[in-house]
């Protein structure tokens with residue numbers, strides 16, 4: 001299932017495969033570069049699974065809900081993380097009201113709840129608001145380091 005990226009130059013909606021979200025692409029209409037995803041992406045269960053399984057960069061998932069005050073407090077930090085880590089990581093948002101089975105799969109009770117995945121595996125999960133420096137630290141340490 002492709003995701004849609006709107007070209008900031010010409011407004012063309014480009015379809016992108018899930019495994020290219022962190023890459024610089026090229027707009028199909030105006031041929032200008034499409035920068036890597038730099039904002040949180042709202043996902044459903046199907047897209048979540050596809051991105052987690054195919055991503056070549058670490059993925060931060062923000063489990064949230066509209067009624068959750070702390071989630072809204074965390075949202076700018078999540079957005080900042082997506083911007084700062086563009087090209088190096090992907091940030092997803094899962095609405096736990098709309099996607100309860102997905103939240104249940106990761107035993108999400110208290111929200112906001114953050115999970116970090118790399119190479120399809122859950123490597124960290126933590127509830128509660130944190131600032132973007134903490135989230136970025138999780139993602140940087142999630143990048144597989146070459147063994148020496």
Ligand SMILES: [Zn+2]
Pocket residue numbers: 007008009010011012027028029030031032
């Ligand atoms: Zn364009």
